[in-house]
Amino acid sequence: MTAKCRYCREERDAIAACALDDFTLLYHRTSGQTHMVISPVPEILDALDEAVPRTAAQVHDRLADHYDLGDADSVIAVIDAHLAELTALGLARRL
Amino acid sequence: MRHQITLKIGPATFRIGSAWRDPIDRLASLYAAYPMLPGGIADFSVRLEPAGPLRQWLRPSIFITGDHGLAEAAPMSLRHGLLAAEMGMNLQMALGWRRHLLIHASSVEKDGRVLVMTGESGSGKSTLAAQLGERGWRLMGDEFALLDLATGQIFPFPRLVSLKNGAIDVLSAEVPPDRMGPLLANTAKGDIRHLVPRGGAIDRMEEGGQPALLLFPRFGHAADRRDVGQAEVFMRLTQASTNYVALGEAGFLALSRLVQRVPAHAIDFPSGDDAIAMIEALWEERA
Structure with a gap:
């Protein structure tokens, strides 16, 4: 549905990250909110660029260079859902 | 207020004022070993006020307030005045401390x-x-x-x-x-x-x-x-x-x-x- 949407991540300076066991804390300086996330959210965020917008399929391709992801269509749908959530949190922008 | 005491607890200083003497006397006794700073600058003020116009004398009832207050805080009996003062100090810390x-x-x-x-x-x-x-x-x-x-x-x-x-x-x-x-x-x-x-x-x-x-x-x-x-x-x-x-x-x-x-x-x-x-x-x- 939204797989054609393109996303950028928030500027790196806008987020402070801290790893706690398997979790990652993301402190969003703009909103003052702390988010607690687990894999694959930090990896998806890292696969986004601040300036160059990417689709879920492009994020998938970048992640596939490093991880064995399995069936592409279903993984792209999962990535797309996470991108929508990251956008709702203010950690990514939809363009 | 009519009766008051200024206490230092850890890094925070409180000026506690009361319409009644008793809570202040009890604080002075129990906090006798703590630094007292009469007239000193306080981080927070706590006030124990009558809960209504007549409640200083008639069934005395304390309303706890201060720099930071909770409008809906329930009034307390004067016989629990010491507890009211302690709760007032805790409330100021909880709502106001930033250091x-x-x-x-x-x-x-x-x-x-x-x-x-x-x-x-x-x-x-x-x-x-x-x-x-x-x-x-x-x-x-x-x-x-x-x-x-x-x-x-x-x-x-x-x-x-x-x-x-x-x-x-x-x-x-x-x-x-x-x-x-x-x-x-x-x-x-x-x-x-x-x-x-x-x-x-x-x-x-x-x-x-x-x-x-x-x-x-x-x-x-x-x-x-x-x-x-x-x-x-x-x-x-x-x-x-x-x-x-x-x-x-x-x-x-x-x-x-x-x-x-x-x-x-x-x-x-x-x-x-x-x-x-x-x-x-x-x-x-x-x-």
């Missing part, structure tokens, strides 16, 4: 290292801290642990320990009567009696220490102990902090450093003696 990350926790210190205990009301954290404070540890506080944003040290807030219900008899058995306040019966939280910390806790109330162990005690269960993961610790401590959101990134950095550096365990215990044995064993393991 440290405030964690709703008790803390005690030994050899420069600090044990922090946090949990719900009734978890036993306050009673345990009071007991440890009588058994070779320095009591740093039973209500708030102050986490320094720059150094990561825990600083004391050694107000009077508020003993509730069963804890009153436990501590009365090992504390001299002159360090115990009057019994305040049938308050909203049950029976309450205040305990004056030992002299060392008051004399060293500006002295912090590095946190070495974090415990989540739970009274009334069979003895058990489990490690607590860092993410759960972080969640619990944000919930136990009254000013985490207000401090912004400074609070995030201080709290995440604390969670990364300090081991944490949950302990269940059926009695105070069981808990103290478990705590001493854990402390030895970490020594």
